[in-house]
Amino acid sequence: MTTKTDQKFQLNVQRLHDELHYHNHRYYVLDDPEIPDSEYDKLLRELQAIEAQHPELLRPDSPSQRVGAPPISEFTQVTHLLPMLSLSNAFNEGEVLAFEKRLLERLNSTTPKDDELDEAEQGLLQNKITELEYAVEPKLDGLAVSLLYEDGILVQGATRGDGETGENITENVRTINSIPLKLTGENIPQTLEVRGEVYMPKASFEALNKKARDKGEKTFVNPRNAAAGSMRQLDSRITASRNLAMYCYATGRMAGALGEEIPPPEKHSDALQQLADWGFRICPDSKVVKGAKGCLAYFAEIGAKRDELSYDIDGVVFKVNSLDLQQQLGFVSRAPRWAIAHKFPAQEEMTLLKEVEFQVGRTGALTPVARLEPVFVGGVTVTNATLHNMDEIARKDVRVGDTVIVRRAGDVIPEVARIVPSKRPDNTIQIVMPSECPVCESAVVQLEGEAVSRCTGGLICPAQQKQAIKHFASRKALDIDGLGDKLVEQLFDENLIKNISDLFSLKFDDLIKLERMGDKSAENLIASLEASKKPTLARFIYALGIREVGETTAKSLSNHYGSLDAIKHTDEESLKEVNDVGPIVANHVVSFFQETYNNEVIEALLAAGIDPILPAKVDIQDLPLDGNTYVITGTLSLMGRSEAKAQLEALGAKVSGSVSKNTTALFAGEKAGSKLTKAESLGVEVLNEEALIKLIKNHSTDA
Ligand code: IVH
Numbered sequence: 001m002t003t004k005t006d007q008k009f010q011l012n013v014q015r016l017h018d019e020l021h022y023h024n025h026r027y028y029v030l031d032d033p034e035i036p037d038s039e040y041d042k043l044l045r046e047l048q049a050i051e052a053q054h055p056e057l058l059r060p061d062s063p064s065q066r067v068g069a070p071p072i073s074e075f076t077q078v079t080h081l082l083p084m085l086s087l088s089n090a091f092n093e094g095e096v097l098a099f100e101k102r103l104l105e106r107l108n109s110t111t112p113k114d115d116e117l118d119e120a121e122q123g124l125l126q127n128k129i130t131e132l133e134y135a136v137e138p139k140l141d142g143l144a145v146s147l148l149y150e151d152g153i154l155v156q157g158a159t160r161g162d163g164e165t166g167e168n169i170t171e172n173v174r175t176i177n178s179i180p181l182k183l184t185g186e187n188i189p190q191t192l193e194v195r196g197e198v199y200m201p202k203a204s205f206e207a208l209n210k211k212a213r214d215k216g217e218k219t220f221v222n223p224r225n226a227a228a229g230s231m232r233q234l235d236s237r238i239t240a241s242r243n244l245a246m247y248c249y250a251t252g253r254m255a256g257a258l259g260e261e262i263p264p265p266e267k268h269s270d271a272l273q274q275l276a277d278w279g280f281r282i283c284p285d286s287k288v289v290k291g292a293k294g295c296l297a298y299f300a301e302i303g304a305k306r307d308e309l310s311y312d313i314d315g316v317v318f319k320v321n322s323l324d325l326q327q328q329l330g331f332v333s334r335a336p337r338w339a340i341a342h343k344f345p346a347q348e349e350m351t352l353l354k355e356v357e358f359q360v361g362r363t364g365a366l367t368p369v370a371r372l373e374p375v376f377v378g379g380v381t382v383t384n385a386t387l388h389n390m391d392e393i394a395r396k397d398v399r400v401g402d403t404v405i406v407r408r409a410g411d412v413i414p415e416v417a418r419i420v421p422s423k424r425p426d427n428t429i430q431i432v433m434p435s436e437c438p439v440c441e442s443a444v445v446q447l448e449g450e451a452v453s454r455c456t457g458g459l460i461c462p463a464q465q466k467q468a469i470k471h472f473a474s475r476k477a478l479d480i481d482g483l484g485d486k487l488v489e490q491l492f493d494e495n496l497i498k499n500i501s502d503l504f505s506l507k508f509d510d511l512i513k514l515e516r517m518g519d520k521s522a523e524n525l526i527a528s529l530e531a532s533k534k535p536t537l538a539r540f541i542y543a544l545g546i547r548e549v550g551e552t553t554a555k556s557l558s559n560h561y562g563s564l565d566a567i568k569h570t571d572e573e574s575l576k577e578v579n580d581v582g583p584i585v586a587n588h589v590v591s592f593f594q595e596t597y598n599n600e601v602i603e604a605l606l607a608a609g610i611d612p613i614l615p616a617k618v619d620i621q622d623l624p625l626d627g628n629t630y631v632i633t634g635t636l637s638l639m640g641r642s643e644a645k646a647q648l649e650a651l652g653a654k655v656s657g658s659v660s661k662n663t664t665a666l667f668a669g670e671k672a673g674s675k676l677t678k679a680e681s682l683g684v685e686v687l688n689e690e691a692l693i694k695l696i697k698n699h700s701t702d703a
Contacts, residue, residue: 103329143159629662
């Protein structure tokens with residue numbers, strides 16, 4: 001017999017389920033939260049309290065079940081209703097073109113017997129297919145998971161296993177917030193299998209590894225291993241503590257109440273939309289393209305933004321969009337004929353560390369560089385890789401003679417990621433920091449509190465001189481077109497330049513004598529040197545290469561002082577009042593301008609006609625955002641946080657690291673966390689990135 005109170009609790013549980021499912025979906029699937037975290041937690045605690053008092057009301061699809069369950073002793077095996085397939089691979093353009101050619105040949109040559117064709121099909125046969133439509137998606141680098149729903153409720157999660165049977169990881173799957181425990185929307189099949197990739201967002205992976213490092217524990221090699229390791233936990237409470245996510249990319253079996261098969265929509269892209277409507281998270285970077293050409297363009301597009309994506313990928317997947325054509329094409333062994341993975345070149349390879357040399361940077365820092373047995377990584381041959389610094393060498397226990405894993409991600413310098421301990425020979429050699437600079441033989445010192453050792457030679461060190469010139473010419477500095485690193489080396493080694501001011505006395509006749517220098521290039525270089533003579537003051541200060549003065553600080557100095565002379569004659573006390581400048585930077589700036597040599601070079605530059613454009617003179621109090629304090633949180637997608645900060649500060653605003661009642665507004669990017677909650681609880685205005693850009697635009701006269 002149910003009493004009135006029981007009924008009340010039941011209704012309450014239902015309401016809390018509905019609300020929590022709804023807000024969970026808004027937050028984790030749509031990335032568009034409606035209520036602050038604190039409010040969500042309150043609802044969850046309310047539900048947990050009722051469930052503790054009335055265990056009979058605890059249901060497997062309860063939102064409280066995401067925190068993990070007591071450990072199990074082993075994973076059981078489950079059989080997939082439809083097998084989980086794999087994909088064949090293409091590694092270059094030719095293989096993608098061949099894939100499409102195969103498809104077209106196959107589709108156009110299937111000639112069923114005439115009497116099996118109705119009229120429409122006869123017509124189709126004459127209209128040969130010449131172009132195919134593809135659904136194209138990032139190839140997520142995580143682990144494949146199959147979800148099973150009965151009557152819209154998640155009842156099972158399984159690994160791929162051998163494709164036929166996998167491991168039952170239901171408890172672990174339940175802890176992933178972007179996996180719905182209960183589906184929404186219409187026409188949900190009674191039995192529904194959904195496939196997708198469970199992965200660890202890059203930011204969560206970094207945070208997890210940082211935590212492990214801080215505690216002296218073992219780190220994960222990459223986000224895929226971290227995701228796989230987290231899903232293999234017998235204790236799902238550990239899985240719950242890892243920030244995992246899932247993108248769904250296919251359906252498996254779909255059946256109605258009588259076990260009848262439910263036909264999927266016409267296109268794969270529609271099937272994805274249907275999954276989204278039911279509450280699943282689908283990858284926002286997927287799209288539909290035409291022909292192999294469209295596929296290749298997509299490969300290039302995703303390749304270009306690979307580093308900016310919040311998740312790791314190892315390629316893209318092309319799928320024939322029409323499910324009807326998919327069916328006609330069928331499978332070969334375990335892989336569909338209608339899909340292919342176009343993989344990026346491998347980013348990690350194994351090779352031998354032959355020797356370590358120390359490179360001297362612009363500020364004298366000595367960087368250990370590994371000389372390697374040449375190896376093809378990420379599409380290029382790599383012979384050198386950075387070892388970062390001595391602390392990293394110690395942490396990874398790298399020695400000369402080791403077999404190492406070289407990693408090359410995007411455009412960054414290749415690095416020695418780790419060694420292969422089982423391949424270590426007996427005669428490896430310890431790596432030691434030299435006591436003398438390998439270039440100028442000045443003493444090498446390591447200052448207290450610094451990870452790096454430095455050459456004390458300063459500007460008598462040719463290595464530091466060369467780096468200073470390269471920096472001066474670089475894109476964010478004077479941006480001298482045609483003056484790349486190689487040419488700087490050449491000019492320096494031929495004694496044509498000793499410092500940055502010498503660049504402006506280069507003559508056509510000097511240049512033309514250089515190896516591999518034609519008339520046209522020499523002329524162009526002279527012209528671009530001439531064109532670089534009017535940098536903004538901020539760029540000019542940055543180009544001087546004062547230690548710790550990056551672009552943002554250079555901008556602040558320029559805005560604050562308004563002229564080179566004013567910066568030259570300031571003192572540390574005044575400098576510390578500049579946005580972004582602390583005691584260390586202040587000291588570097590003052591020391592820089594105390595050096596006679598630096599002043600001589602600056603004089604020579606000015607004499608050569610360099611004429612920095614001064615910032616428009618402004619009184620701080622006249623700045624449009626004077627008196628306003630902002631906080632920026634979360635990930636901005638269109639500009640970096642430090643850039644946003646610099647721009648707001650240039651308009652007179654203060655940018656603070658924490659929200660208080662004095663905060664004018666909080667700009668919240670993606671994945672905003674506790675600051676957002678705090679702002680909301682204090683009633684501080686919360687604005688998005690669009691509003692931030694608008695604010696900056698509306699107030700800026702010139703950037
Ligand atoms: S479709 C019918 N789509 O790649 C083909 N797979 O070798 C079934 N993967 O283990 C797979 N991203 O986990 C498909 N957008 C995507 C994918 C994807 C990653 C993984 C999948 C599977 C492997 C296929």
